Amino acid sequence: MRLSELGEFGLIKRIRAKCKNVSPEIIEGIGDDAAIIKTGAKKILVTTDMMIEGTHFDLSFTTFSQLGHKFLAVNISDIFAMGGSPEYFFISLGIPQKCKTEDIDELYSGILKLAKKSGVTIAGGDTCSSKDGLVLSGTLIGTADRIITRSGAKAGDGIFITDTVGDSAMGLILLKSQKSEVRSQKLKNKKLKFGTQNSKLIKKHLMPEPFPMKNMSKVTSMIDISDGLLIDLSHICDESKVGALIYTDKIPVSKELAEAAGTLRLNPVSLALKGGEDYALLFTAPQDIKTDAFKIGEIVKRGRFIVDEKGRKRRFQAEGYEHFKRK
Amino acid sequence: MRLSELGEFGLIKRIRAKCKNVSPEIIEGIGDDAAIIKTGAKKILVTTDMMIEGTHFDLSFTTFSQLGHKFLAVNISDIFAMGGSPEYFFISLGIPQKCKTEDIDELYSGILKLAKKSGVTIAGGDTCSSKDGLVLSGTLIGTADRIITRSGAKAGDGIFITDTVGDSAMGLILLKSQKSEVRSQKLKNKKLKFGTQNSKLIKKHLMPEPFPMKNMSKVTSMIDISDGLLIDLSHICDESKVGALIYTDKIPVSKELAEAAGTLRLNPVSLALKGGEDYALLFTAPQDIKTDAFKIGEIVKRGRFIVDEKGRKRRFQAEGYEHFKRK
Numbered sequence: 249m250r251l252s253e254l255g256e257f258g259l260i261k262r263i264r265a266k267c268k269n270v271s272p273e274i275i276e277g278i279g280d281d282a283a284i285i286k287t288g289a290k291k292i293l294v295t296t297d298m299m300i301e302g303t304h305f306d307l308s309f310t311t312f313s314q315l316g317h318k319f320l321a322v323n324i325s326d327i328f329a330m331g332g333s334p335e336y337f338f339i340s341l342g343i344p345q346k347c348k349t350e351d352i353d354e355l356y357s358g359i360l361k362l363a364k365k366s367g368v369t370i371a372g373g374d375t376c377s378s379k380d381g382l383v384l385s386g387t388l389i390g391t392a393d394r395i396i397t398r399s400g401a402k403a404g405d406g407i408f409i410t411d412t413v414g415d416s417a418m419g420l421i422l423l424k425s426q427k428s429e430v431r432s433q434k435l436k437n438k439k440l441k442f443g444t445q446n447s448k449l450i451k452k453h454l455m456p457e458p459f460p461m462k463n464m465s466k467v468t469s470m471i472d473i474s475d476g477l478l479i480d481l482s483h484i485c486d487e488s489k490v491g492a493l494i495y496t497d498k499i500p501v502s503k504e505l506a507e508a509a510g511t512l513r514l515n516p517v518s519l520a521l522k523g524g525e526d527y528a529l530l531f532t533a534p535q536d537i538k539t540d541a542f543k544i545g546e547i548v549k550r551g552r553f554i555v556d557e558k559g560r561k562r563r564f565q566a567e568g569y570e571h572f573k574r575k
Numbered sequence: 576m577r578l579s580e581l582g583e584f585g586l587i588k589r590i591r592a593k594c595k596n597v598s599p600e601i602i603e604g605i606g607d608d609a610a611i612i613k614t615g616a617k618k619i620l621v622t623t624d625m626m627i628e629g630t631h632f633d634l635s636f637t638t639f640s641q642l643g644h645k646f647l648a649v650n651i652s653d654i655f656a657m658g659g660s661p662e663y664f665f666i667s668l669g670i671p672q673k674c675k676t677e678d679i680d681e682l683y684s685g686i687l688k689l690a691k692k693s694g695v696t697i698a699g700g701d702t703c704s705s706k707d708g709l710v711l712s713g714t715l716i717g718t719a720d721r722i723i724t725r726s727g728a729k730a731g732d733g734i735f736i737t738d739t740v741g742d743s744a745m746g747l748i749l750l751k752s753q754k755s756e757v758r759s760q761k762l763k764n765k766k767l768k769f770g771t772q773n774s775k776l777i778k779k780h781l782m783p784e785p786f787p788m789k790n791m792s793k794v795t796s797m798i799d800i801s802d803g804l805l806i807d808l809s810h811i812c813d814e815s816k817v818g819a820l821i822y823t824d825k826i827p828v829s830k831e832l833a834e835a836a837g838t839l840r841l842n843p844v845s846l847a848l849k850g851g852e853d854y855a856l857l858f859t860a861p862q863d864i865k866t867d868a869f870k871i872g873e874i875v876k877r878g879r880f881i882v883d884e885k886g887r888k889r890r891f892q893a894e895g896y897e898h899f900k901r902k
Contacts, residue, residue, distance in 0.1 A: 249676040259679065259702055283699035285663060285716070292619070294699060296714055298667040302706030336612060340625040340712050343898075349576040352586065372610035372621060375586055377898040379629030380707030385667050387623055387714040389612070571670075571704040 256571035295326035301381030316358025323388035325458035329472035332392035339373035342383030401488035408541040417523020419453030482566035494545030583898035620717040622653035628708030643685025650715035652785035656799035659719035666700035669710035728815035735868040744850025746780030809893035821872030
């Protein structure tokens with residue numbers, strides 16, 4: 249069978265079925281943002297993320313320092329999504345011949361700057377040569393007293409999001425159009441101009457800044473937006489065995505995204521729903537919770553619906569980025 | 576600076592200097608087989624290993640099941656080398672388009688068979704698409720009561736090795752010659768014949784079987800043979816700030832290696848000293864220790880020497896496999 253028929257999530261399901269959890273110390277294994285290991289009194293969270301040149305990043309878009317930042321940021325986001333604190337980071341690098349020592353230094357400078365800011369210690373890893381592109385694989389270990397999984401959402405809960413979404417996807421579109429413009433030499437002798445607003449979107453794509461929830465005591469389930477709001481909300485619905493209702497006019501869209509989407513005649517809400525890599529936190533909690541987060545809908549018993557600004561209701565699928573699937 | 580000037584170990588040194596350990600809970604960070612984290616009463620070991628197609632494996636030599644076995648085996652070996660028990664394995668895969676679902680199933684069957692045998696639980700990971708070759712990145716978490724690092728060797732200790740060395744390197748030579756013979760079509764219509772002895776060497780390369788030390792109470796330092804005996808012994812000397820003296824006629828060489836090397840006019844002792852990926856354990860301990868392991872030399876205050884069968888002494892360098900270095 250081709251992997252393109254199965255898709256990333258089909259593959260994960262298949263792997264999960266094979267690797268049935270047999271250890272009583274593993275509270276959660278495959279299928280959440282991080283695995284949970286209970287050892288003594290403390291709970292330990294472990295997350296791994298792989299970034300491959302040509303799949304996850306393009307070295308003509310990003311500096312090595314920005315890449316290092318993002319590499320740690322996506323791992324931190326997974327630990328935050330479980331309600332934990334990031335602690336120890338392990339870095340495995342597959343380095344192609346084209347990379348210079350200075351490039352690796354720059355990569356580490358980006359990692360270390362964010363590590364310092366986030367209280368993360370670089371504790372180990374592996375370095376080897378890669379025949380083709382650059383490969384980064386990180387394992388971040390965190391700790392938590394109370395852990396929030398994807399499986400606790402209950403009908404009646406509100407659905408909340410901590411930040412605007414779709415900015416990163418628009419940032420990537422801008423970077424790609426910038427590259428094709430450079431390629432077509434339209435701007436060969438001009439310095440590329442990007443307004444401050446576009447820079448903000450691009451920065452959101454290249455250097456996402458995950459931040460933790462402040463008060464999680466009432467939160468019932470949580471995930472970070474990595475593949476896209478609809479996919480990630482579907483993960484919560486799958487694991488919690490519930491449905492969801494979201495309102496398009498409640499989805500927080502930044503001024504910058506609205507403007508750039510207007511110029512490029514794209515639908516900003518569609519980008520907000522399907523664009524990935526925002527690393528905002530999507531969570532469910534009782535509707536009367538005190539929070540700065542945006543309430544975008546409610547958990548229902550069954551069915552997954554989007555309600556548009558005219559009150560029209562349509563079912564949604566888990567649309568967003570999925571590895572292996574044909575577009 | 577080119578990475579080929581710095582080499583893998585130069586790069587690790589550079590990274591280690593950048594990532595100074597600031598956390599009191601990290602007992603050992605970068606630079607040993609695994610990192611050690613103390614949490615509550617238990618010590619937790621973490622090791623990561625990356626395997627990249629074209630660098631670490633050739634899919635025309637190995638089946639996916641053998642590859643899965645080796646992928647977990649090299650990680651288990653790192654945990655054994657610290658005196659620990661392997662517990663939880665996290666698997667990140669970068670999968671190219673050419674791989675079918677059945678290939679990934681086979682890969683997991685190899686991992687799971689060894690996991691079951693070794694008491695390891697598959698606890699999570701990441702799957703994504705790779706533009707070029709297959710990439711495997713594993714993180715294995717182990718536990719230990721007493722941990723054995725590379726830094727405890729003392730002048731006067733014996734140097735021991737748990738198994739024959741050089742077999743894996745010879746296995747790889749046989750696989751490569753097999754491939755070039757197939758390529759040159761000399762054997763196009765013949766079924767390739769490999770004697771039982773050669774099969775043993777090839778199996779040692781494709782499916783290494785790490786095993787733990789039984790009684791480690793007197794062991795002062797330990798490492799697994801992954802890069803080659805001389806390199807790995809040099810790591811112990813570096814970390815313990817001691818010298819070493821080893822005797823070529825004490826190095827355990829298998830009958831199979833001796834015969835294959837004879838046929839190919841290669842020096843079996845040179846393969847035993849410089850060939851990597853044997854995953855035997857190299858350790859130091861008081862000379863009167865009761866052990867089944869082979870004693871190959873002694874730790875001395877300073878200097879690193881090989882004594883040949885005629886009693887001639889020459890200095891040795893850390894020769895073996897090092898990523899990035901030009902050959």
